Every structure is written in structure tokens, then in C-alpha cells.
Amino acid sequence: MLKEAMLYEKLSDQAVCCHICQRFCEILKDERGYCRTRQNRGGRLFSRIYGEVSSWRRAPIEIKPVYHYLPGSYALSLGSVGCNFLCPGCQNWEISFALSQPLSIQTEYISPEKALELAQDYHCQGISWTYNEPTLWFEYTLECARLAKARGFYTNYVTNGYLSPEALDTIGPYLDIFRLDIKGFTANVYKKIAHIRNWEGILAVASRAKKRWQMHVEVVTNLIPGINDDLGQLQDLATWIKSELGSDTPWHITRFSPHWKFSHLCPTPIEKLEEIRDMAMSDGLKFVYIGNVSAHPANHTYCPGCGKIVVQRDGWGKVICKLTSNRCPFCGTVIAGRFQ
Ligand code: SF4
Ligand code: SF4
Incomplete structure (x- = not known):
């Protein structure tokens, strides 16, 4: 459903600047932003995906993964289409690339009220926005989150963390969990995976989520062989988590499974995941988990x-x-x- 966007600025000649994520796209009249979910129509910016759900299900919170927030509970997981990163190894590429490639994905409109009814009917304790980047249907997630908090559900953003500080501060009062991907710890890694330059903005938003909004933050790093598995930069990341988010912040290092444009790469060797976990725990992180390896003791x-x-x-x-x-x-x- 088309809905006028929040957080944008009108520029000259009917152009607009979108403030939802840190790309801050300047969008000319009748054009779309990088993510293709937002369109300038006659000098006003619209979201094209308000309430457009590509997939939903009742899912254990563990699967996100979130391990330190009501373990064993269930959340209604909702996803839409599009992404502001377009990672070459995205495991949900059918939906994240749906607006950038000639792919056909069916969506169904589910109003915020209806989403809450589903959460109730399916005996969920929370709602997760997941599968694609939740920031892209910001207006919808905000409305759902407001309703969810009023009705006693917890709320969870499974995010790449590239939302703007303004967007974070708008949804901050209604968000309990910030399940954040940190894909690496150098400009080069982020350039290769996410095609962005100002990757440190993600760290600033994560700190703000924790310190200003007291969200429960868990970090995930999917280790892609030869791309972001260098020990030195992972050590820097572990040190940053400890100093900025706290030594008791859960860090999930997950096994890469080949997908999409990274189909030619190998899965992460389990020994590598164990090596990184040992390093991070020796450096003082208390909860480091190995993900995507069934029944591993580090779960x-x-x-x-x-x-x-x-x-x-x-x-x-x-x-x-x-x-x-x-x-x-x-x-x-x-x-x-x-x-x-
Ligand atoms: S959400 Fe991000 S990528 Fe999409 S139009 Fe806005 S600034 Fe651009
Ligand atoms: S940020 Fe997440 S959803 Fe978006 S392309 Fe990358 S892996 Fe996929």
C-alpha cells in the first residue's frame, strides 16, 4: 500500500531527501531511492510497501537469533521486500532484492491491527520485523510497535543498523530489542558487502540504541570465508562490543552458508568459528555463541x-x-x- 513517508525533507525542483536511513538519498521527482521502496511523487515521498508482507510466521525468538530476551518465547515474524544494502551473500535474496531485480514476489497487505490480531491468535509474546531490513517499512513498523507496546507485546528489530539517528529516536520508545548485524569492522568489508562508505554510522546508532533507549542489544556477525573472517578485525570488533555495548552483550558468530552471488564460496569452517569465539571470550566478552551449527555446545x-x-x-x-x-x-x- 502506498503511504506518505515520514522523515523526509523537501528540496528545490520537487526533489526530496529521505532521512530514514544513512544513505540519505536525494530523490528527484518521479524517481525512487536506492532501496526502491520509496518514491518521489510530485515532490512528496511515499513508501511503496506500507503493510506489504512478503512472509510471516510464528517463530521462536532463538531463531533471530536472540538468546537473552525471554528464551523459549515466540514472536510473530513479519517481513516485506527490498533492502538498503543488497549484500551479495544474502540468504533472503528473493525478498531483499525483489525490487532491484526482475523477480516476482507476492505480498499481501496486513494492517497493523491485523498483525496484532495474528500475534494474539498465534499465542506470541512479541513481534519481530525481520527477513528484509525493517527500516524500509519504517512507518508500518512504527505503527505496529506502538500498538504492540500498548497491548503488552515485546518488539524486536532484526536490522543491519543503518537507520538514521532520527529514525532510531522516533521508534526508540517502542522498541525493546535491537538485533543488530555487524558485518565486519573495516571500511573495506562494508564496501564489499553492503556498498556503503560511512559504516561507523552503524556503530553510533547501536551505541545510541543501548545508551539512550536502553534497548536490549544482541550482535550477529556472519563469517564469510575470505571476506570478513580476518582475526585482527574481528578482535577489534569484539573489543568495540565490550567497550561500547558492554561485556555482557551477546555476540553470535554465525556460519555462512553459500547463497546468491556468494554461492561459489565455502561454508565457514567450524574450527574458525570456535577460534573466534575463544578469542572473544579471552578478550572479555561473556556470551559468545556459534550460530547455524546445530547442537553445538556454544549454543x-x-x-x-x-x-x-x-x-x-x-x-x-x-x-x-x-x-x-x-x-x-x-x-x-x-x-x-x-x-x-
Ligand atoms: S530508506 Fe535509505 S536507501 Fe531507501 S530511499 Fe531512504 S535513504 Fe535511500
Ligand atoms: S542487510 Fe540483510 S536483508 Fe539486506 S541484503 Fe544484507 S543480508 Fe540481506
């Missing part, structure tokens, strides 16, 4: 005090949470997150 949450398993994850859907508060039941150490 469990271990108490940083006594080392016992406090949340056991044996595969999708099988979660045994021994925490009834933020304290380890065995030794009393505080475990960061929300567990009740």
Missing part, C-alpha cells in the same frame, strides 16, 4: 560465574531455561537480559 548459555548451563538449547525449538530471574540459580551471578 547454550553458560553462567560466567560458575560455568554451569543456565539456558540449554539442543536445536530449534528445544529450549530449557533454568533462569527465573537475572541471577544464576547455582551461584547467584547476574546474567544480563530479560528472563521473566
